[in-house]
Amino acid sequence: MNENKLTIIMYHYVRDLKHSRYPGIKGLQTELFKEQLQYLKKHYHFVRVEDVIAAYTGDNRLPDHPVLLTFDDAYVDHFSTVFPILRHEGIQGAFYAPVKAVTENKVLDVNKIHFILASTPADKMPLLLEEIKSLLDVYREEYGLKDFDYYFKKLAVANRFDTKEVIFVKRLLQVELDEQLRNILSDILFEKIVAIPEDAFSRELYMSMDQIRCMVDCGMHIGSHGYDHYWLGSLPKEKQEFEIKKSIDFIKEVGGDVNNWSICYPYGNYNADTLALLKENGCKLGLTTVVDVADLNNTADDAIYKLPRLDTNDIPKDANAPVNQWY
Numbered sequence: 001m002n003e004n005k006l007t008i009i010m011y012h013y014v015r016d017l018k019h020s021r022y023p024g025i026k027g028l029q030t031e032l033f034k035e036q037l038q039y040l041k042k043h044y045h046f047v048r049v050e051d052v053i054a055a056y057t058g059d060n061r062l063p064d065h066p067v068l069l070t071f072d073d074a075y076v077d078h079f080s081t082v083f084p085i086l087r088h089e090g091i092q093g094a095f096y097a098p099v100k101a102v103t104e105n106k107v108l109d110v111n112k113i114h115f116i117l118a119s120t121p122a123d124k125m126p127l128l129l130e131e132i133k134s135l136l137d138v139y140r141e142e143y144g145l146k147d148f149d150y151y152f153k154k155l156a157v158a159n160r161f162d163t164k165e166v167i168f169v170k171r172l173l174q175v176e177l178d179e180q181l182r183n184i185l186s187d188i189l190f191e192k193i194v195a196i197p198e199d200a201f202s203r204e205l206y207m208s209m210d211q212i213r214c215m216v217d218c219g220m221h222i223g224s225h226g227y228d229h230y231w232l233g234s235l236p237k238e239k240q241e242f243e244i245k246k247s248i249d250f251i252k253e254v255g256g257d258v259n260n261w262s263i264c265y266p267y268g269n270y271n272a273d274t275l276a277l278l279k280e281n282g283c284k285l286g287l288t289t290v291v292d293v294a295d296l297n298n299t300a301d302d303a304i305y306k307l308p309r310l311d312t313n314d315i316p317k318d319a320n321a322p323v324n325q326w327y
């Protein structure tokens, strides 16, 4: 099935979780990554970003069952764990780095929340919720906040990966509250619960410029994941332009091709302004978080800027597994 389909897989943390400092992080165990690669080797053909761009512009045809591997957020795992494995197998990975995290030693809010949660075992969750409740009290007047129960009722809905408490914390601090307040609360909770200086934590969490340059030198693809990891579609055009220019400078600095670059939209979010800016600035391919395989027969103008991806969890992590519905 799925003739003329392109499978793009999205990865985040890939590490030896069990022996790491934060075994509670939601990531892929190294051994399972290797198993998944063996599974993919049996049933698919690995392709490069450049091959995909050429396929959409009609300059090239992709092999049967093409698959592209993508890695978001520039975690150091991508250099220390993923890169040596891909290099050994002769596979190109596409890596998407939020510029600010790499160049300014900041920790993205989304990552602060991951590590606040990873530092909170289930029996300590009530304490974290109490902490959040009292922070809402402190900032209620200034930010016109509703009461804790209102937010909890609205946001605390379990999904297939997380408990309702975890979902509540993520949604409150990632989406619900005013952006400025989200930053303030993430900072306070990170400082109190993770309790490691942000600058040191950032250096441990993300790749360095030198590591990224080394990967580019070895044939890996580096693309844009914005500067501040914002929802691009929610920004005015001038701010989007800033995000995109910063990305281009970054790609240039690590040795990438600024006339044939790609973007992975943070949170999969973009709008018409984003697409216009990308086309003006030499971007040739865009990755979303829509869960699907891409249809190579779709020749609509912007199809290559709206490519869907599967999560690593959608693909078997067993070399001998039979193919699944996405094949």
Ligand SMILES: [Zn+2]
Pocket (backbone or CB within 6 Å): 072, 073, 225, 229, 266, 267
């Ligand atoms: Zn991201």
